Amino acid sequence: MSWSSRLRRPTRGRLVAGAVTLVILAGLVVWAALPDRVGWTQRDQMITVMSGPQRNESVALDTRLYLPRDRDRDGKVPAVLLAHGFGGTKLSVSDDAESLAERGYAVLTYTAQGFGRSGGQIHLDSPDYEVRDAQGLLDWLATRPEIQTDAAGDPRVGVVGGSYGGALALMLAGQDQRVDAIVPSITWNDLTNVFLPQSADTSATGVFKKGWAGVFFGNGGAPASLDGGGEAPPPVPTGNPACGRFAADVCAAYLDVATTGQPDRSTIDLLRRSSPAATLGQIKAPTLLIQGAVDTLFPLSEGDANARGIAAAGTPVRVAWFTGGHDGGAGPQTDQDRVKFLTLQWLDHYVKGDGGTPSDSFTYSRVAGFSATDRGLVTNGYSDDTYPGLNGTGSTRLELQGPAQPIANPPNGNPGAISSLPGTGGRLSQLLSGVAADIPGQFAAFETGAVSTPINVVGSPTVRLRAASPTGEATLFVKLYDVDQSGAETLSAGLVAPVRLTGLPASIDQAREQTVRLPAIVRRIESGHTVRVVVATTDQAFLSPVQPATYTVQVSSALELPTVVGTPIANPQTIWRYVLGGLLALIVVGLAVVLLVRRRGLRRQQTPTDPEYAETPLVVRGLRKAYADGFVAVEEISFTVERGQVVGLLGPNGAGKTTTLRVLMGLTMPTEGEAMVFGHRLVPGSPVLSRVGALVEGPGFLPHLTGEENLRAYWKATGRPWEDARFDEALAIAGLGDSIHRRTKKYSHGMRQRLAIAQAMLGLPELLVLDEPTDGLDPPQIAEMRRVLKRYATDGRAVLVSSHLLAEVEQTCTHAVVVNKGRIVASGPVEDIVGDSPSVQLEVSDVPAAERVLSELGVRSVLPDGPSGLIVDMNGTPRSEVVASLVRAGVDVDRVVPRRRLEDAFLALVGESTAGSGDR
Amino acid sequence: MSVQTEAGAVGYRPSRTMPLWAEVRRQASRRRTQLALGFMALLPLIILVAFEFGGGEDDEGGGAFDSLVELATSGGLNFALFCLAVSAGFLLVVVVALFCGDTVASEASWGSLRYLLAIPVPRVRLLAVKLIVALGYSALALLTMTVTALIAGTLRYGWHPLGSTVAAEIAPGPGLLRLFAIVGYLAVSMLVVAGLAFLLGVLTDAPLGAVGGAVMLWILSSILDQITALGDLRYLLPTHFADAWQGLLSTPAQSDDLVKGAISAVAYATLCWGIAFWRFTRKDVTS
Secondary structure: HHHHHHHHHHHHHHHHHHHHHHHHHHHHHHHHHHOOOOOOEEEEEEEEEEEEEOOOOEEEEEEEEEEOOOOOOOOOOEEEEEEEOOOHHHHHHHHHHHHHHOOEEEEEEOOOOOOOOOOOEOOOOOOOOOHHHHHHHHHHHHHOEEOEEEEOEEEEEEEEEEOOOHHHHHHHHHHOOOOOEEEEEEOOOOOHHOOOOOOEEEOOOOOOHHHHHHHHHHHOOOOOOOOHOOOOOOOOOOOOOOOOOOOEHHHHHHHHHHHOOOOHHHHHHHHHHHHHHHHHOOOOEEHHHHHHHEEOOOHHHHHHHHHHHHHHHOHHHHEEOOOOEEEEEEOOHHHHHHHHHHHHHHHHHHHOOOOOOOOEEEEEEEEEEOOOOOEEEEEEEEOOOOOOOOOOEEEEEEEEEEOOOEEEEHHOOOOEEOOOOOOOOOOHHHHHHHHOOOOOEEEEEOOOOOOOEEEEEEOEEEEEEEEEOOOOOOEEEEEEEEEEOOEEEEEHHHHOOEEOOOOOOOOOOOOOOOOEEOOOOOEEEOOOOOOEEEOOOOOOOOOOOOOOOOOOOOOOOEEEEEEEEOOEOOHHHHHHHHHHHHHHHHHHHHHHHHHHHHHHHHHHHOOOHHHHHOOOOEEEEEEEEEOOOEEEEEEEEEEEEEEOOOOEEEOOOOOOHHHHHHHHHHOOOEEEEEEEEOEHOOOOOOOOHHHHEEEOOOOOOOOEEEEHHHHHHHHHHHOOHHHOOOOHHHHHHHHOOOHHHOEEEHHHHHHHHHHHHHHHOOHHHHHHHEOOHHHHOOHHHHHHHHHHHHHHHOOOOEEEEEEOOOOHHHOOOEEEEEEEEEEEEEEEEEHHHHHHEEEEEEEEOOHHHHHHHHHHHOEEEEEEOOOOOOEOOOOOOOOOHHHHHHOOOOEEEEEEEEEEHHHHHHHHHHHHHHOOEEEO | OOOOOOOOOOOOOOOOOOOOHHHHHHOOHHHHHHHHHHHHHHHHHHHHHHHHHOOOOOOOOOOHHHHHHHHOOOHHHHHHHHHHHHHHHHHHHHHHHHHHHHHHHHHHHOHHHHHHHOOOHHHHHHHHHHHHHHHHHHHHHHHHHHHHHHHHHHHHOOOEEEEOOOOEOOHHHHHHHHHHHOOOOOOOOOHHHHHHHHHHHHHHHHHHHHHHHHHHHHHHHHHHHHOHHHHHHHHHOOOOOOOOOHHHHHOOOOOOHHHHHHHHHHHHHHHHHHHHHHOOOOOOOOO
C-alpha cells in the first residue's frame, strides 16, 4: 500500500461513509413512510337481504368485499364472512379483513342491522333477523364469480367474528350447514347466564350484571356509532327515545330486567333465543373457540359451555384462551400473534384446504409481568394436549380458615365494592395493580396459610358456602384474592362469582352448604403467598337488593384449585438469543482476523527496508505532504543526518519544518517520498521510532503530575527497563532543581520546555529530534543547551534541531538544511554555508558615485540595499581594493560587512516574502 | 510472540508499551477519576441521609414517589435497586461518557498523545489499552455505587427480600443475583455510551466535546424514543431498550428485551469502536 493512497482515503472514506449513512437514513424514512402495495381490492355496496321470521322484511346491509388480486383455482377464492362486535360497523374489523385478504381469502365485512348505515333494528343476534341476514349474505357470496363454491348456492366460506359477531358465527353455523368453519371469539353461550349469572349450584335466578348490561344497551341506544366515521346514520325508526335502534322486544326485555333484576318469562325466552346454546348440537363446521381470560362480560365459562356443546355433537372443536377480552382488550402481542396464527391455520385447513389438520391442543397464556420497554403486559404461552375444561387436569386443595361472620347489605347496594370497570376496556394494568376495593362491614374474609409450592391455577376454583339471612334470601359476591407476603391482594382479572341464594334459614347453624364455582382464572400463586376468599354483599357491577339486611356467612375450609401443568410454547423471541450469540461470535472472529492480519503487518515492519542505510540515523527522500484541503506544506525535501552530526533545520515560520518533523515522528503520513531511520522506512508506530527522542510542537505533559512523575509516567509507557532511562542524566539536563516536584501546570513556559527536552533525552536515544528547543529559554540556558546538544552528538548519536533563528543554527549545528516554502534552499556543513560569501554589504555616503566606481572595478552585480546601502557581488575582487577605490573616488565608506552564504540564502528567501508563507 | 526487537531500541517491544497498569495509574492520578468514583460511592449515602431527613414532611403527598421511597427503604436490596434506578437514566451515562470520552481527547489536548505515539506505542495498542481501562473504570464506578448502596442499605434497612411494584417478592438470595444481573445489563447497555463517547474522543481533541456530545446523543435518542409515532424505527434507537432491566424484577424474569437490548448495545458499541480504531490508525495526529 502506498502512502499516497492511504492519505486520500480519509476524505474519500468520509464521503462514502456520509453517503452510506444518508442512503440508509433515507431508505428507512421511505420504508417507514411508503404504503405497502396492497394485494387486494375492496368494494363497498349495500346488499339487500330478506330478514324476519317470514323472510319478508327487506334490510339493506352496508357491506365491503375484499378480493385478493392474486386468485388461482380458475380465479376463484374461498370466502370469509367477518362479523363485527356490538356497537361496531364493517370498518371496525377492517384490519382483520385486510390481513385475511392478504392471505388469499375473499372477505365480506358488513354492518349488522341496527348499526351504522345498515337498515333495520338491533334484534340481538336473533335467529330470525341477524342470522337470517347472514344467510342472505351467504346466498349473495355464492353468486359471485370470484368465490369458490362447494355446490350451487353453497359458497366455500368460513365465519369469523368476536363478541356479537362470534355469537353470530356460532348461530349461523348452527342454522346453516353451508358454513365450512367458524372462529368465534370472546362470545357468549347463553345470555341468561351472562346477564343473570348464578355461581351456586341452585336453580334460583342469578344476579343482574347491571354494569355490562348498561354498557351494552347504551351502545346500541346511541344512534350514531363512533366507529361509523363520517357516515350519516339513517334516521332512528322508533319513536321511543329509551330504545334507540333496539327492536321493541329487546328494548322491553332490557327495561324489564334492569328495573327489577328479576326477568319475566318472555325476557328469558328472548335471551335464550339470542344465544348459541340452543343450536350448538347442530353445528357441523369445525370450530376454533377463542375466549379471553380478562373478561367479566363473557367469562371463560361461556366459552367452555360452547366448547362442550359443540364437542358433544362430534364436531371438531379447538379451544384457545388469551390474556385479554372485554376488560383486557386484544392482549399482549404474543397472544395476538398466537390467536392470529391459530385462526389462519384453522381457516387454511378447513376452508382453503391448505395445510395439515390442526391439532386439538389447548393453548392459554399466563401473565408473567410487565414489559419494561412499552409498559404492556408480558405473558407466557402454554399448551396442553387436550382441552381440560374448567376443572383442570389436577387440583390442589387448600384449607381456608375463618369463623362465620355477619356482613351487612347496604340499602340499594350503595356504597358498593369495586371489582371491575365494565366498558373501559383495555386496562390490562388493573390486573396487576388491582382495582378491587371491599367496603368494611360488607365482607367476610377466609384465608389459607402460606402456599408452600407455587400453584398453577387454570380453571374454576370451588368453595363451599353456608349463609343465613333474616329475609331468607341473600345476594353475595365471592372473590378469590392472591395475597403476597406484604399483604397486597390481587383479584385475578377482576372476576367475581355472584351468588343469589333463596330459602335460607335465619341462623347459620341450620344453613346448608352450597358449592360455589368461582370464575375460571389463569394464575400462578407463588410460594409464600396466601389465598383469601372474600364473601361480600355488594359489587358495583351488579344489582344487589334494595332492602338493607345482615347476613351471616361461613366458607368451609376446603378450597379446590384446578391446576394444569402446560407445556411452555416456544417463544419466537428466543431467536434473538441466537442472534446475540451469532453477533458475539462474529465480533470475536472479526477481532481475531484483524489481529492476525495486524500481527503479520507488524512482523514486516521489523525488517530493515534498506540495509544500506542501517547505520544512518536519518535519511529523508523526496518528502512531500499535501493536506486534504489541497494545501501543500512540504513540496519536496531530502536530506541526511549522519552519526555525530547536529543538523539544523532552518527556515522561517511556515517553511514546513514542523510538518517534516511530524512525519519523522510517525504522527503524519507523507503524501510522497519517505523518511528512513536507521534504514527502516517510517510508518506510524514503526518500532525504530524507539531509537528516536523527540520534542515536537512544544511540550505535552499531564498537568496534574509533577515534572518527575511525568517523566516516570512517560518511561513507564515505553515498557522499557527502568535502568535504561538514564533518569538522573535527563533530570540534570532539565536543571529544574526542586521544581521537579511541582505540578507541571504551575510551570513556566521555559521550565516546561526544559522538561520536554529532558523527556526527549530519556534513554539517550540515538537520534534526537528537537523542534525549536530554545523557545522560551533565557540566554544562559540557551548557551547551556547548545553545549548539551553538541556533547550529545558525540558517541555516534545524532541530533536534528529545527529553528527559525539563524544564529541558533550557526552556533549549535555542524550541518544545516535551509528550507522555505516546503523546499530546500541550501544544505551542507555549517562552515561551508557560513563561510565567506562572494558578496559584501556596503554603506556609503554617495550611492550613485559608488555604483559608478564599482562598475569600473568589474564586480558581478550591484544591488541597492536601503537608502545608503549596496550589496555587491565581488567576483573575486578583494574587499580592501573595493574600499580603497571608493575612498579614492571621494565616496565615504561607513560600513563594510562581509556576507555569508547561510545569511544570503536565508535573507533571500525571507526577503521574497516577509509575510511568511503561512503556518506550516 | 516472537517478534524480534532489533528494529527498535534495546528493551523496546511494541507489545510491552503502555502497560495496562501504567494506564490504570495514569488515570487514577487524575482528579476527575477520583471525583467520579468518590461521588459514586457517596451517592447512596446522600440518598440514605435524604430518606432519613425527608420522612416527616410530606404527609399529604402519598403519590407514586412515596410508594417508591417506601419500597426503597424496605431493605438493602431494594435500596441498592433504587440507587441504580435513579442513576441509570443520567448519572451513569455521564460517568461512563466521562471515562470513555475523555481518555484519548484529554491526552490530545495536553499534547501528550503525540509523545505516546512517538515512543512509539502502536496506535491500536494505545487505543485498546485506553478503551479497556476506561471500560474498567466505568464498571468500577457502577460496582462502587451498587456495593456501597447494598452495604449502607442493608446496615440501615436490613436484609430483606427484593420487592417491586410489578411482581412478587424475590427472596434475598435470588434477589441478590437479580440485582447483579441488573447491574450486568446496565453495564451492557452503557456500552452504547462508551462507544459513542470513545468515538467522539478519538475524532475531537476537546474532552468536553466528546463527553458532552455522547451525553447529548444519548438524550436525543431518549427523546426520539418517546415519540411513539416513529413506530418500529424506534427499535433502532440505542436507548430503546435502556429500561429493559426492569424485566428482571418480574417472575419469571423477562429476558426478551434484555437480549434485544444487549444486541443493540453490542452492535452500536462495536460499530463505534470499529470506526474509532479505523480512523485513529489512519489519521494525522495534529494535536
